[in-house]
Amino acid sequence: MPVCAQDKGTGPKEKSIASERKLRKLERKESREKRKKEKAERKAVKAHHKRLQTKTVQKRMKQSKKRATLNNENKREPFFKRWFKKKKKV
Numbered sequence: 001m002p003v004c005a006q007d008k009g010t011g012p013k014e015k016s017i018a019s020e021r022k023l024r025k026l027e028r029k030e031s032r033e034k035r036k037k038e039k040a041e042r043k044a045v046k047a048h049h050k051r052l053q054t055k056t057v058q059k060r061m062k063q064s065k066k067r068a069t070l071n072n073e074n075k076r077e078p079f080f081k082r083w084f085k086k087k088k089k090v
Contacts, residue, residue: 050058070077 050061053061067077076082
């Protein structure tokens, strides 16, 4: 009577394609939810920081943000702003 050294039932089982696909889909969903939660948290922190500022400070922050984006895009201020801005007292 022939006897095999290993049984077919023991050992690592092959994962089916469907189970792998289901696992990847679940991982993608979890990572998407995690990113969404982190983004909402960052937005809440930013809103809280903005709420703490006074109206004049908010206006100054907005202007400096606009100036920074212009500088980052490597563009100049419009000519009328350059011509008519207040002179600094030295």
